[in-house]
Amino acid sequence: MALDAYQKREFKQVGTRPNRPDGVDKVTGRAMYGADATAPGMLHAKILRSPHAHARIVSIDTSAAEALAGVKAIVTAADFGVPEDDFLRDVQDHCMARGKVLYDGHAVAAVAATTIAAAKAALKLIKVEYETLPHVTDVDAAMKPGAPVVQAGRAYENVPAGMSENVTHHCEFGHGDLDAGFAKADRVVERHFKTAATHQGYIEPNACLASVTSDGKAELWVCTQGQYFYRTLCAALLGMEASQLRVTASEIGGGFGGKTMIYMEPVALALSKKAGRPVKLVLTRDEVFRATGPTVSSSMDVKIGMTKDGRITAAQARLCYSGGAFPNTTVDMGAQAAFAAYDLDAVQTLGWNVMTNRPKESAYRAPGAPLSIYAVESVVDELCQHFGLDPLAVRLLNAADKGTKSSYGPTFDQIGLKATLEAAQAHPHYTAPLGPNQGRGLSCGFWFNFGGNTCVSLNVNTDGTVGVTEGNPDIGGSRASISLMAAEELGIPYEKIRTIVADTSSLGYNDVTDGSRVTFAVGLATIKAARDAIRKMCSRAAKIWGIDEEAVEWVDGAAVPAGPNAGKFPPMTLAEIAAVSAETGGPIAGHYEVNADGAGVSFGVHLCDIEVDPETGATKVLRYTVFQDAGKAVHPSYVEGQMQGGAVQGIGWALNEEYIYGTDGRLQNAGFLDYRIPVASDLPMIDTVILEIPNPGHPYGVRGVGETGIVPPLAAIANAVSRAVGVRMTELPMSPPKLLKALEAKG
Amino acid sequence: MKTIHVSTTINGDPAEFICTPDETLLDVLRNRLGLTGAKEGCGTGDCGACSVTVNGRLVCSCLVLGAEAQDADISTIEGMADGDTLHPLQRAFIEHAALQCGICTPGILVAAKALLEKNPDPTDEELRYWLAGNLCRCTGYDKIIRAVQAAAAEMRGA
Amino acid sequence: MVKVLLWGTLRSAADGQAEVEVEAGTFKELLDELASRYPGLEPQIRRGVSLALDGKIYREAWFTEIGPDSEVVLMPYMTGG
Numbered sequence: 001m002a003l004d005a006y007q008k009r010e011f012k013q014v015g016t017r018p019n020r021p022d023g024v025d026k027v028t029g030r031a032m033y034g035a036d037a038t039a040p041g042m043l044h045a046k047i048l049r050s051p052h053a054h055a056r057i058v059s060i061d062t063s064a065a066e067a068l069a070g071v072k073a074i075v076t077a078a079d080f081g082v083p084e085d086d087f088l089r090d091v092q093d094h095c096m097a098r099g100k101v102l103y104d105g106h107a108v109a110a111v112a113a114t115t116i117a118a119a120k121a122a123l124k125l126i127k128v129e130y131e132t133l134p135h136v137t138d139v140d141a142a143m144k145p146g147a148p149v150v151q152a153g154r155a156y157e158n159v160p161a162g163m164s165e166n167v168t169h170h171c172e173f174g175h176g177d178l179d180a181g182f183a184k185a186d187r188v189v190e191r192h193f194k195t196a197a198t199h200q201g202y203i204e205p206n207a208c209l210a211s212v213t214s215d216g217k218a219e220l221w222v223c224t225q226g227q228y229f230y231r232t233l234c235a236a237l238l239g240m241e242a243s244q245l246r247v248t249a250s251e252i253g254g255g256f257g258g259k260t261m262i263y264m265e266p267v268a269l270a271l272s273k274k275a276g277r278p279v280k281l282v283l284t285r286d287e288v289f290r291a292t293g294p295t296v297s298s299s300m301d302v303k304i305g306m307t308k309d310g311r312i313t314a315a316q317a318r319l320c321y322s323g324g325a326f327p328n329t330t331v332d333m334g335a336q337a338a339f340a341a342y343d344l345d346a347v348q349t350l351g352w353n354v355m356t357n358r359p360k361e362s363a364y365r366a367p368g369a370p371l372s373i374y375a376v377e378s379v380v381d382e383l384c385q386h387f388g389l390d391p392l393a394v395r396l397l398n399a400a401d402k403g404t405k406s407s408y409g410p411t412f413d414q415i416g417l418k419a420t421l422e423a424a425q426a427h428p429h430y431t432a433p434l435g436p437n438q439g440r441g442l443s444c445g446f447w448f449n450f451g452g453n454t455c456v457s458l459n460v461n462t463d464g465t466v467g468v469t470e471g472n473p474d475i476g477g478s479r480a481s482i483s484l485m486a487a488e489e490l491g492i493p494y495e496k497i498r499t500i501v502a503d504t505s506s507l508g509y510n511d512v513t514d515g516s517r518v519t520f521a522v523g524l525a526t527i528k529a530a531r532d533a534i535r536k537m538c539s540r541a542a543k544i545w546g547i548d549e550e551a552v553e554w555v556d557g558a559a560v561p562a563g564p565n566a567g568k569f570p571p572m573t574l575a576e577i578a579a580v581s582a583e584t585g586g587p588i589a590g591h592y593e594v595n596a597d598g599a600g601v602s603f604g605v606h607l608c609d610i611e612v613d614p615e616t617g618a619t620k621v622l623r624y625t626v627f628q629d630a631g632k633a634v635h636p637s638y639v640e641g642q643m644q645g646g647a648v649q650g651i652g653w654a655l656n657e658e659y660i661y662g663t664d665g666r667l668q669n670a671g672f673l674d675y676r677i678p679v680a681s682d683l684p685m686i687d688t689v690i691l692e693i694p695n696p697g698h699p700y701g702v703r704g705v706g707e708t709g710i711v712p713p714l715a716a717i718a719n720a721v722s723r724a725v726g727v728r729m730t731e732l733p734m735s736p737p738k739l740l741k742a743l744e745a746k747g
Numbered sequence: 748m749k750t751i752h753v754s755t756t757i758n759g760d761p762a763e764f765i766c767t768p769d770e771t772l773l774d775v776l777r778n779r780l781g782l783t784g785a786k787e788g789c790g791t792g793d794c795g796a797c798s799v800t801v802n803g804r805l806v807c808s809c810l811v812l813g814a815e816a817q818d819a820d821i822s823t824i825e826g827m828a829d830g831d832t833l834h835p836l837q838r839a840f841i842e843h844a845a846l847q848c849g850i851c852t853p854g855i856l857v858a859a860k861a862l863l864e865k866n867p868d869p870t871d872e873e874l875r876y877w878l879a880g881n882l883c884r885c886t887g888y889d890k891i892i893r894a895v896q897a898a899a900a901e902m903r904g905a
Numbered sequence: 906m907v908k909v910l911l912w913g914t915l916r917s918a919a920d921g922q923a924e925v926e927v928e929a930g931t932f933k934e935l936l937d938e939l940a941s942r943y944p945g946l947e948p949q950i951r952r953g954v955s956l957a958l959d960g961k962i963y964r965e966a967w968f969t970e971i972g973p974d975s976e977v978v979l980m981p982y983m984t985g986g
Contacts, residue, residue: 017844019841019842020841020844022849023840023841023846024833024837024841026846026849026852027824027827027833027837027838027840027841027846027849027852027853027856028784028824028825028827028828028833028837029782029783029784029785029823029824029825029853030784031849032783033786033850035777035783035786035787036777036783117748117767156948156952157945157948158914158948158949170914171912171913171914171981172912172913172914173912173913174913175923200884200986201884202848202850202884203786203788203794203796203848203850203851203882203883203884204786204788204848204850205787205788251848251849252848253786253788253848253849253850253851254847254848254850254884254885255848256884256986257985257986258986260984260986282787284790285788285789285790285791285793285794329952329981332981332983333981333983336980336981348913350913363984363985363986364986365986366985366986367984367985367986408912408980409910409912409957409978409979409980410957410959410960410961410962410976410978410980411959411960411976412960413959413960413961447985448962448983448985449985450962450964450983450984450985451964452964475847475848476847476848476885477844477847514984514985514986515983515984515985515986516985517985595964595965595966597961597962597963597964597966597969598961599962635844637843637844637890638844638847640844640889640890641844641847641885641886641890644886644887644889644890645847645884645885645886645887647887648886648887648888649884671789671791671793672788672789672791672793672794672882673791673793677882677884678887678888679878679879679880679882680874680875680876680878680879680881680883680888680891680892681872681875681876681878681879682879683875683887683888683889685889685892685893686887686889697961706986707985707986
């Protein structure tokens with residue numbers, strides 16, 4: 001066990017910036033993504049979707065579509081069973097509506113045909129009779145008594161009696177005496193906030209190629225963050241054995257949490273089974289927006305009390321999140337994360353999940369946290385402004401630290417928040433001059449980070465090279481990081497190692513690429529698999545030398561006798577041991593399987609300067625700096641990349657991105673023209689300051705870095721806007737029309 | 748639907764295909780010619796993942812019909828490297844970690860190359876506005892801008 | 906005996922207590938004991954719980970050993986993006 005824990009060491013390769021192993025494929029167009037594969041005899045599938053926000057399906061007549069030339073199979077909910085398990089049933093119902101359509105874009109039928117044109121033509125021939133029902137898409141409206149009920153009887157036991165049936169989940173966290181705390185404050189501010197749902201906005205639409213054969217075997221090629229979880233879900237919904245369904249993760253064109261859940265893969269498999277041919281199913285961008293992904297939308301109240309010298313005396317948040325038409329518990333994470341940055345004597349967070357006629361929520365980078373922390377950091381900033389206090393000093397004064405009882409219960413171990421705040425305070429950005437209509441804002445961010453189920457195999461080839469087989473799709477350069485850690489541990493050059501992502505038949509179960517877990521957990525398993533291989537190589541060397549295994553050590557990529565008593569033998573390198581492996585006992589491989597814990601929470605601080613155009617209400621980001629603790633940055637370029645990418649997604653969330661529903665309950669902006677994600681000309685460079693405060697739970701001190709970066713921008717920009725033009729924006733996005741309206745109201 | 752026979756040049760080589768009148772150049776490249784380097788991110792000209800050049804002009808191939816390729820000179824990502832020698836832009840993208848998932852990379856490389864052919868020394872602002880039609884969701888564009896400028900500097904020096 | 910801190914929503918299922926004491930040496934024993942002593946906790950345990958042990962979060966791991974002086978906090982099972 002001792003080796004699990006962090007040990008201080010001088011790194012030789014970890015911390016360098018070698019080229020990624022998939023680089024050439026990706027710059028030459030050779031990398032194979034979800035939509036890039038084909039199969040012999042392949043059919044093309046299309047999905048028919050509901051034009052209604054909420055309706056009962058009276059009947060579906062597919063006869064005319066079936067008669068169309070080229071059509072080989074049609075499926076509806078009738079082709080699937082009804083899973084007993086609530087979670088599985090929701091997943092399936094989200095993939096294919098059963099009895100009722102619950103949102104605009106909900107799938108009702110799917111066609112596989114010889115051409116895309118034939119499949120599209122067939123969709124037009126399917127007759128669906130709907131009886132439309134009243135709908136609700138707004139979280140506050142859905143909570144009111146008498147609101148249209150999205151699904152009846154779905155509330156958990158924890159929901160207090162008397163609430164709308166749309167309220168499915170309630171949570172409460174915190175400690176201390178709120179009343180006493182608020183009484184100690186010199187000022188108490190309470191504000192209401194509302195945020196729109198956003199989409200992960202991955203550029204690659206969801207795509208898969210399914211092939212089910214008459215002997216019950218199946219192959220699924222799919223862009224996913226977790227081939228194993230997709231296998232679990234698809235096998236359960238199709239009544240297959242896991243061993244018979246091999247899922248291969250394609251290169252993935254972005255996910256950010258959105259590709260941790262199936263949307264149409266079981267439909268492609270069902271079509272393939274029915275048609276007896278491979279079926280390719282690629283969503284359009286319109287379908288991606290209407291039926292995959294989005295985050296929760298929220299309505300929140302935050303109340304904070306502060307003394308005039310900046311000490312927070314009590315804090316409370318009431319969070320209502322809607323995760324669409326299905327029960328959802330993302331509010332748990334929002335509620336736990338809300339005040340994580342603060343050391344508080346009295347804190348309470350209350351959360352409710354509310355169903356609305358919107359697509360089922362999927363994870364998006366630190367799910368639930370950006371919203372609640374936006375609200376909290378906005379109120380903290382307002383208090384700082386009121387008292388004329390320095391916002392960084394106030395955060396330092398109240399910052400959680402080792403030994404702080406966190407707002408969600410546990411006492412923090414080593415965390416990097418104070419160091420991060422101090423780094424921001426010392427940075428020239430914090431004191432740089434500002435011009436008219438310009439403002440500087442800051443916000444803390446937080447994410448829990450996870451470890452999870454992980455398997456790694458490490459094969460020592462006879463030519464002295466090494467193959468690492470892992471099971472997590474590489475979403476941002478992780479193969480490079482994994483190779484670096486293997487190289488470091490084995491003591492051989494990075495270039496001698498090739499890391500690949502296995503299909504589900506080639507390696508044991510791996511959790512999805514989520515929770516910022518891959519560099520942490522797969523890295524840990526890789527280091528341990530390398531140590532397993534090293535033990536075996538030391539044993540071979542011992543046999544060759546005729547000494548005890550215990551008398552051999554591994555130093556700089558070679559077995560050496562441990563101390564003078566072990567005997568005098570020249571070091572045997574990995575390549576030398578590998579070359580004679582057949583003669584000394586056979587192939588050498590290291591393995592490690594674990595459900596990793598100890599990921600270590602992550603804090604970040606963002607500083608941003610903006611300028612508001614008072615004529616248009618448009619906000620331009622002028623300067624942006626991210627400060628975040630990475631534990632140990634294995635490949636600093638990709639750590640920076642995570643921070644920059646997360647920050648820009650948060651900037652988009654703050655300024656422009658939103659799901660806009662009409663009074664008819666239909667999504668009005670299901671395309672990149674109207675759902676505006678940040679483009680290159682919107683942005684400055686995103687500067688990064690990586691702090692390295694070792695995570696005690698990882699041999700190299702690694703901490704997940706992927707998610708925290710999306711959290712602070714929402715409040716950092718709102719706070720900057722407030723300081724620039726004196727209006728406090730309590731609704732996201734702060735799009736130009738909304739900001740202009742607020743400026744006009746202020747006068 | 749009646750198909751159309753098209754003769755064209757792709758990455759310097761003669762190519763022929765048939766397509767329907769409503770088929771896009773992107774669909775032809777991907778589905779008929781096996782050139783899947785151009786990606787479909789939206790199909791409506793908003794994301795730039797399908798960028799190619801037609802007679803030297805940067806276009807979204809999802810907004811061009813296959814039939815329009817008759818007698819044209821088309822360049823795609825597959826033709827950017829010279830054999831096994833990467834174009835300076837391609838090399839710079841790898842060396843500067845200017846890609847994460849890589850789905851936007853082919854389109855951005857094609858677009859950046861088209862810019863540098865017209866303007867070998869763009870300012871950051873010119874570059875950002877030129878690339879405003881190419882969406883990247885992973886990187887925040889920072890490393891993309893740095894990589895293109897590094898390649899541009901190298902190409903000017905060469 | 907191990908002291909287990911419950912989050913707010915669970916307290917009504919545990920006679921209103923914020924902290925309960927159970928006899929348990931591992932995460933599994935703790936969950937079994939909680940479910941049998943307080944049947945109202947069972948639906949949440951089935952949906953999933955994590956355990957923070959001396960500040961370190963465990964999402965599963967039945968056999969994680971819990972010392973008598975350990976700080977044990979029950980948390981909802983969490984997922985990420």
